[in-house]
Amino acid sequence: DFHAITVSVANPLVMYGQYQGIQVSRNGGVTWEVAGPGPSRPIDLAADPANAGHVLAAAGDGLYESVD
Numbered sequence: 001d002f003h004a005i006t007v008s009v010a011n012p013l014v015m016y017g018q019y020q021g022i023q024v025s026r027n028g029g030v031t032w033e034v035a036g037p038g039p040s041r042p043i044d045l046a047a048d049p050a051n052a053g054h055v056l057a058a059a060g061d062g063l064y065e066s067v068d
Contacts (some may be wrong), residue, residue, distance in 0.1 A: 006045040011052035019030040022057065022066070039064055041046070 039059030
């Protein structure tokens with residue numbers, strides 16, 4: 001039950017989802033792992049189109065960024 005999800009244009013096998021933290025799949029959604037804590041009030045996720053390891057998370061209390 002992801003509250004937000006995004007697919008990397010740089011590498012379509014990399015997907016990010018927001019559910020009990022930020023989760024990442026590096027195999028097109030076959031398996032997922034928690035990459036770290038996410039914002040408490042998620043709105044949306046956006047993967048950098050040029051870098052599959054860079055993701056932004058918009059939340060009710062601001063913007064979060066991860067470069068790894």
